[in-house]
Amino acid sequence: MHTRRLRREVALGLGLSMILLLTSAVSGVVAGATSRVVAVLYPETDTPYRKIFADILSGIEQGLTAEVTRSYSLPEAPDVPALRRWLDQQSPAAVITLGRVPTETYEQLGLKTPQVIGALDASPQTRPNVAGVGLAVDPALLFATLKQLAPGKQRVWVVFDPTYDRWLMGLARTAATALDLKLEPLEARDLRESIQQFHHIFQAADPATDVIWLVADTGIIDSETILPAVIEKSWQRRLLVFSNSLLHVNRGVLFALYPDNIALGRRLAELASRASRTPDTPSSIEVLRAVKRALNLKIATHLDLDIHRNIERQFDLVLPVW
Amino acid sequence: MVKVRTSIQQVFEACSFQRQLTILSNMGLLCLALTIFLVSSGWLAWRLESLLLTLLGEVTGQLAHESRLVFLESPASARERAAQIATFPGVRQAALLKPDAETWVASPGAGRWPSVPLSSPEPMRAAPIHEDRDCWYFVVPVRTGTDDAVPVVTRTQPQLLGYVAVAWRKAPLAQLRGWLFVLNGVIALALALVIGVGLHYFLRRLTEPLNSLADVMRRIQHGGTRARADVAGPAETREIGRVFNALLERLDQHQAVLESEVLMRTQELRAARDLALTADRYKSAFLAAMSHEMRTPLQSIIGYTQESEKKLKFLEGDADPMILDTLAEYFGIVLHASDELLYRINQVLELAALEAGKRDVLLEWIELPPLVDEVVAVLKLLAARNRNRVDVVCEGVERVELDGDKIRQIIRNLLDNACKFTREGTVLLEVRSAADRLTIEVTDSGIGIPADQLDLIFEPFRQVDMSDTRRYGGTGLGLAITRNVCHLLGGTITVTSTLGRGSSFRVVIPLPVAPRFNAGSSAPEPRGADAR
Secondary structure (H helix, E strand, O other), rough: HHHHHHHHHHHHHHHHHHHHHHHHHHHHHHHHHHOEEEEEEEEOOOOOHHHHHHHHHHHHHOOOOOEEEEEEEEEOOHHHHHHHHHHHOOOOOOEEOOOOOHHHHHHOOOOOOOOOEEOOOOOOOOOOOOOEEEEEEEEHHHHHHHHHHHOOOEEEEEEEEEEHHHHOOOOOOOOHOOOOOOEEEEEEEHHHHHHHHHHHHHHHHHOOOOEEEEOOOOOOOOOHHHHHHHHHHHHHHOOOEEEOOOHHHHOOEEEEEOOOHHHHHHHHHHHHHHHHHOOOOOOOOEEEOEEEEEEHHHHHOOOOOOOOOOOHHOOOEOOOOO | HHHHHHHHHHHHHHHOOHHHHHHHHHHHHHHHHHHHHHHHHHHHHHHHHHHHHHHHHHHHHHHHHHHHHHHHHHHHHHHHHHHHOOOOEEEEEEEEEEEEEEEEEEOOOOOOOOOOOOOOOOOOOOOOEOOOEEEEEEEEEEEOOOHHHHOOOOOOOOOOEEEEEEEEHHHHHHHHHHHHHHHHHHHHHHHHHHHHHHHHHHHHHHHHHHHHHHHHHHHHHHHHHHOOOOOOOOHHHHHHHHOOOOOHHHHHHHHHHHHHHHHHHHHHHHHHHHHHHHHHHHHHHHHHHHHHHHEEEEEEHHHHHHHHHHHHHHHHHHHHHHHHHHHHHHHHHHHHHHHHHHHHHHHHHHHHHHHHHOOOEEEEEEEEEHHHHHHHHHHHHHHHHHHOEEEEEEEOOOOOEEOOOHHHHHHHHHHHHHHHHHOOEEEEEEEEOOOOEEEEEEEEEEOOOOOHHHHOOOOOOOOOOOOOOOOOOOOHHHHHHHHHHHHHHOOEEEEEEOOOEEEEEEEEEEOOOOOOOOOOOEEEEEOOOOHO
């Protein structure tokens, strides 16, 4: 009795095992036949950028569920032929380039493989028809945060380089209008013009209603000349300044929206996956929407802003850290 | 240079041991202090300048860093910034230069800036690009675009905004360096002084035992025989003191032994001297007695013989003439022999008197030629006996103040000696007188004297032929008496001779001769007077 039962159970186990093996083999063959390779080129960097790129890579891997991810790091002086050989070997369906060196190196190769740019101050004006996410934060998100913290502000002053960010100003104007804000964009092509424009802003702006938006363009707002001057003058005039650089918060702007690197990686994966599936679809550099928010309470206090605890809790980083 | 070195060496060697050590150690100390002072001051000054230049470079760099915004603003801001930099302590003037290195704005009073090497790599902070007597000129570029290193940024391009030029004064460094030199010098000198004083004290303690030892030696040198060295100080000095004391002990022992021996010898010598004096007295007494005892009977013999010879004449015609002739011959022989005997006794007495210093020098004015003729005439007989020819030369001053008997004695003895040892030859007497000397020279062609005997012939009782069978008679006292007489007159006698060819005696008496008297002495009796 027991023997017969045992034989039946063994036969049943073996049968189930065979079914499972066959199923997995069939699914593996199907997957191998349909999976595409997405190559990720990222720079060799030190802290703190290593952590940033690691997070982006992590996000990409999370986002690419149907594709196989292959990553390749490039030093400051990359071996281009070696990269070419590696790409030929991988035959990727799409290439995600993170940072300056990988993007420029890949562009030098002139390959037809769809490219997705990330972690770079890329602009659709200078890199048309290329998919990717730039460092420019979506103005709508910025203005929404502004309205949340200082609802009484009405006018947003911004200095921008028309060579790179005219497209961003279009988006900003739309977003401002939607939130009942008036955008005052001023053009500057270098640091000298930039400082002159900021002088103009400080003469014209009313601290009660006006704010300054610092775009992510080191060509006109560098961290060693313009930024300290703007921060100092704003502090003196009690003008609200916001930015899309986490470092700026630490140096004296009220708030900043900065990249959520894992989410950014997922977005890049999404773009890469789409580009690999439909390479001929028109694409463009888009604004950064995968962001986190940082707030400087010291500046808020200086500006006499009453920020509710509930609002404060919505920020990912609140400075100073007591 | 050599003279200076020699005199310095002499002065140094004349110093005491302690002073030499002090001089040497102080000089060494001074050299050491000077060397340390120069090396440390030089090194510190160099290091200070190097550090200051680095610091000035850094400060200039910082000023340039802080001036970046000004390059983006108006010239008025830039001018204000230049003036502001010029007020920085130690800055004489400042300027902001354009990217092409032309002066954009400058602080008031700023002169022309040194040209900037545009191709030089950044940063130009480590060293000034130019310096003159008063200032160092630092020129530091001002750039933007350091965000270029960020891996997510492409828009930033390095941009040269211009240069910040600062002229830093050298005066503060020169002042600091001066103070440093003075301070170093004072410290080095003070240290040298302190060490020198300590060294002097130490050297004094070190050399004090040596000085004490030298003092003991000096005392001993001046007769302090009981002085002893202190055994103190370093090991070597203590050892020297111990050895010196031991030597003194041994010296004292030796001296004691010597003194006892000297005392003994002195006593012996005194006894011998007393004995000799006694013997001399005995000799003198004996000779006096002999002269008296021998001359008295001899005088009687001579007198009675002479009387007998006279009486013999009264017998002429009474006695046999042959017997009378024989007696006369015998009396003649007796008289001759007695005369010879008396002469020799007189010679012995004369020598004894001369050696005893009992002869006077009685000066008188004498005529030399008669004196010489007189002596030569006496000795003609002796010369004729040996068939010798006597030649006489008498030259110079004729009248001199001398002791005439002594001159006669000298000439007689020399002529007697020459005639005795010359046969059938010539004897030359030369007497030459001058104001300051009298020279008497007797040269013969006789047998001569062997060279090894020349020093002996002036000794009493010595003749060249001392054998029992000697051919020539005489006592051998003539030359000894002559030499003594010469010495008495203050003169000298020398002899030259060739064996077989003759001899030459030369007497030199310096003039004038000092008179000499001996109380109680009696002049020797002339031979002739006594003999005849």
